[in-house]
Structure formats: C-alpha cells, structure tokens
Amino acid sequence: MVEFRDVQKFYGKFHALHNINLQIDQGETVVLIGPSGSGKSTLIRTINRLESIQGGKLIVNNQDLSNPKTDSNRLRQDVGMVFQHFNLYKNKNVLENVMLAPRIVSHIPEEENKKQALHLLDMVGVADKAHNMPAQISGGQKQRVAIARSLAMHPKLLLFDEPTSALDPEMIDEVLQVIKKITSASDMTSLIVTHEMGFAKEVANRVIFMDQGQIVEDDDSKSFFERPKTDRAQQFLSKIITH
Numbered sequence: 066m067v068e069f070r071d072v073q074k075f076y077g078k079f080h081a082l083h084n085i086n087l088q089i090d091q092g093e094t095v096v097l098i099g100p101s102g103s104g105k106s107t108l109i110r111t112i113n114r115l116e117s118i119q120g121g122k123l124i125v126n127n128q129d130l131s132n133p134k135t136d137s138n139r140l141r142q143d144v145g146m147v148f149q150h151f152n153l154y155k156n157k158n159v160l161e162n163v164m165l166a167p168r169i170v171s172h173i174p175e176e177e178n179k180k181q182a183l184h185l186l187d188m189v190g191v192a193d194k195a196h197n198m199p200a201q202i203s204g205g206q207k208q209r210v211a212i213a214r215s216l217a218m219h220p221k222l223l224l225f226d227e228p229t230s231a232l233d234p235e236m237i238d239e240v241l242q243v244i245k246k247i248t249s250a251s252d253m254t255s256l257i258v259t260h261e262m263g264f265a266k267e268v269a270n271r272v273i274f275m276d277q278g279q280i281v282e283d284d285d286s287k288s289f290f291e292r293p294k295t296d297r298a299q300q301f302l303s304k305i306i307t308h
C-alpha cells in the first residue's frame with residue numbers, strides 16, 4: 066500500500082526526513098511515535114502529497130508520488146486523512162459534512178449517500194447530531210464526524226495526524242475507541258501519529274519510532290513496548306507513562 070525508498074524531505078535547507086525506507090502492507094495498523102519535531106507529521110503528510118518530497122521514491126496505492134504527472138485528487142480518493150483540528154466545513158451541518166465528498170467526487174445517488182452518512186454517523190456515535198452545525202457540537206464529536214466523513218469515501222488507507230491532540234482529556238477516549246473500532250473491523254490500512262502511548266499499545270500491529278527525521282525503530286507493537294532496541298526509544302518510553 067505504501068512504499069518509501071530513500072525518501073528525502075527538505076523545508077528550505079532544513080533536512081526534515083532523512084533516507085526514509087518503509088513498506089506498509091494492506092490491512093496493517095501502524096502507529097508512528099517519537100519526540101516533538103521528529104518528523105512524524107511531515108512523513109504522514111507526504112503520503113497524500115500535502116508535503117512534497119525532494120528525493121527518493123514514494124509509491125502509494127500503486128501511484129508514484131515522485132512523478133509530477135501523478136494526479137493528487139485521484140490519490141486522495143483512496144487516501145483519507147483525519148487532522149488534529151478536525152477541519153469540518155463550518156457552514157455545513159454534520160450530515161452535509163459527511164455527504165459532500167461522495168456527492169461531488171463519487172456522484173453517489175442522494176438517497177444512498179444519505180443512508181450511508183447516517184449509518185457512519187451512527188457507527189461513530191453521533192447520529193443524533195446529524196442536523197447540528199459543527200459549532201454546536203463538542204471537540205470529541207467533531208473529530209468523530211471527521212472520521213465518518215473520511216470513511217464515507219471508502220479509503221484504502223486512512224491517515225490520522227494526532228487525532229486527539231486538540232481534545233480535552235475527557236473526550237480523548239471516545240475518539241480513540243472509535244479509531245480502535247474501525248481499524249480492527251476492516252482491512253483498511255491505517256497510519257496513526259499519536260502521543261497516546263496506551264492507545265498505541267492497544268491498537269497498533271506495528272510501531273515506528275522516529276527521531277530527528279529518521280526511522281529509528283520499526284517493530285511489532287509488543288516487542289517495541291516491552292523491549293525497545295535502541296537507547297533513544299528506551300529513553301523516550303521511560304519519560305512517558307504507558308497505561
């Protein structure tokens with residue numbers, strides 16, 4: 066589903082991603098962790114071309130992102146993204162937020178689209194808010210709507226960029242439970258940047274630990290949390306309380 070080969074990313078002269086080599090197969094749930102500024106968001110954003118790369122090869126869902134002719138809109142039909150700050154359309158109600166892309170991009174008949182949107186809103190536990198505006202719902206509810214909106218396009222790959230970082234503590238768990246539910250119930254591939262170590266432990270098949278723009282460890286979740294191989298990962302984990 067995703068293959069990085071010696072990928073390099075620069076912001077001006079700053080070398081943000083160094084020689085990234087990484088392969089993610091269909092159905093994997095991969096969690097990306099590491100200190101602040103280590104390049105996690107940058108890496109995840111290259112996968113749907115929100116950030117360009119300056120070297121190496123990046124293949125996503127059989128599309129070569131190193132090739133300027135590759136169509137970003139086509140790519141984003143298969144690759145969804147859930148952002149830290151939800152990014153809902155403020156002037157559209159919850160139901161419309163979920164129905165918009167399937168209507169415009171996939172031309173799904175209106176009734177079918179509505180049925181699907183209500184089903185997804187029910188799945189993430191916010192069906193009763195379908196006719197509310199985003200400003201009228203909580204942060205946790207907004208993020209669950211954003212997840213339903215991504216799922217409405219039936220992505221093959223779903224990227225989560227710190228999906229709970231902007232939430233009050235009491236709302237974090239409701240969002241994590243929804244993510245856990247959708248990643249365990251489907252063969253969708255997920256890549257999740259998170260600082261929630263307890264959740265990472267629970268949901269991930271595989272953990273990638275980054276530091277200073279490099280992948281330092283790439284291991285199955287159990288091995289990583291029980292026996293991190295590098296000093297850097299050990300130090301990182303020792304500073305964090307894992308539940």
Ligand SMILES: Nc1ncnc2c1ncn2[C@@H]1O[C@H](COP(=O)(O)OP(=O)(O)OP(=O)(O)O)[C@@H](O)[C@H]1O
Nearest residue numbers: 076079081099100101102103104105106107108227
């Ligand atoms: N648009 C940008 N322009 C210049 N530098 C940037 C830009 N975006 C990120 N950086 C730099 O790239 C590095 C990696 O940033 P990134 O946001 O990917 O890290 P992160 O691991 O996701 O951090 P955090 O956990 O704090 O979100 C940081 O040093 C950051 O300052």
